[in-house]
Amino acid sequence: MTNERSVQFQNEQGATVTVNYGMPAPTDYGPKPPFSQLDANHDGRVSQSEAQAYLPLVNDWLHVAHHAGSITKAQYDAWNG
Numbered sequence: 001m002t003n004e005r006s007v008q009f010q011n012e013q014g015a016t017v018t019v020n021y022g023m024p025a026p027t028d029y030g031p032k033p034p035f036s037q038l039d040a041n042h043d044g045r046v047s048q049s050e051a052q053a054y055l056p057l058v059n060d061w062l063h064v065a066h067h068a069g070s071i072t073k074a075q076y077d078a079w080n081g
Contacts, residue, residue, distance in 0.1 A: 029056055032080055035073045045070035 004022040
């Protein structure tokens, strides 16, 4: 299921113009990996570079990290909901 929509109109030359907009259906990335798997250097924090291993976390990085350079297990668990 997508959230994409389209609208059609005629331009000044009389040609029909179709505009598609919206968001595609989200990609299923599967279950979120355990914190320990993302913490590749085992320092108890996940850095933004370590987070690259799980795209949804990278996409939410500013929300989860609150502008910090890394996140704790508690922050990750809170993001997991």
